[in-house]
Amino acid sequence: MKKQDILFAIIIIACFLPFFISEPIYSYYLSANNAHPYIMAFFKFAILATLGEVIGLRIKNGVYNEPGFGIMPRAIIWGLLGIWIAIAMKTFSSGIPYFVQSLGIDGVADAMKSSFSLEKLSGAFLISVMMNTSFGPVFMTVHKITDTHILNCGGSLKALITPLPFGKILADLNWDIQWNFVFKRTIPFFWIPAHTLTFLLPPQFQVLFAALLGVALGILLSIAAVSARKK
Numbered sequence: 001m002k003k004q005d006i007l008f009a010i011i012i013i014a015c016f017l018p019f020f021i022s023e024p025i026y027s028y029y030l031s032a033n034n035a036h037p038y039i040m041a042f043f044k045f046a047i048l049a050t051l052g053e054v055i056g057l058r059i060k061n062g063v064y065n066e067p068g069f070g071i072m073p074r075a076i077i078w079g080l081l082g083i084w085i086a087i088a089m090k091t092f093s094s095g096i097p098y099f100v101q102s103l104g105i106d107g108v109a110d111a112m113k114s115s116f117s118l119e120k121l122s123g124a125f126l127i128s129v130m131m132n133t134s135f136g137p138v139f140m141t142v143h144k145i146t147d148t149h150i151l152n153c154g155g156s157l158k159a160l161i162t163p164l165p166f167g168k169i170l171a172d173l174n175w176d177i178q179w180n181f182v183f184k185r186t187i188p189f190f191w192i193p194a195h196t197l198t199f200l201l202p203p204q205f206q207v208l209f210a211a212l213l214g215v216a217l218g219i220l221l222s223i224a225a226v227s228a229r230k231k
Contacts, residue, residue: 008064012051033204038083041207045082048211050075052218059222070155077146077160078214085139086207092131093199093206097123116200124199125192132191140182145169190217 018025033040053074058064065071097109100123108126111119148169153159194216198209
């Protein structure tokens with residue numbers, strides 16, 4: 001472990017440890033989460049999802065930042081995407097159990113508000129499947145487009161005010177990778193199982209866990225990229 005890794009680990013521990021050892025800070029987090037869920041979603045994704053990309057860059061290129069990477073614009077975009085994700089999670093977790101009920105399958109809506117059961121597991125799985133096969137591909141494509149736009153702007157904050165050439169970037173995407181890897185592999189083998197677990201958690205922890213999943217996926221994708229280079 002290099003000096004930069006030790007320093008990075010110390011900073012991360014210093015930032016997150018107070019939430020685990022201080023009851024007042026943890027209580028404040030819970031109250032803020034209840035009062036302002038979408039503002040909190042912005043900060044959760046801005047911090048955690050960007051952290052995942054920073055760690056991923058370290059794994060791939062050996063540094064936590066580099067010219068053109070654009071940590072700040074990535075964080076702001078992730079924050080805005082985080083609000084979108086929080087809205088989607090609320091919509092699907094509220095709506096799908098009642099959709100299932102309309103098919104004549106009773107008990108799922110009530111089970112989602114209770115402790116773990118097979119009905120709750122099946123409900124969480126159905127919510128995850130519906131969210132990741134409808135909202136998921138759209139979200140992943142939009143994120144890829146914004147990510148490309150930041151890189152094209154040299155990682156500068158001007159990416160946030162520069163008109164986004166949505167159609168051009170969309171047309172130039174590598175759809176072979178987007179379809180055969182991002183959609184066909186990460187959705188069924190990572191996102192659906194991971195979000196099934198997410199929707200089993202208490203509502204106040206679901207968005208936080210979803211943001212943490214971004215960290216995990218960033219690390220996994222970076223490890224896969226490094227492995228592919230060595231072949």
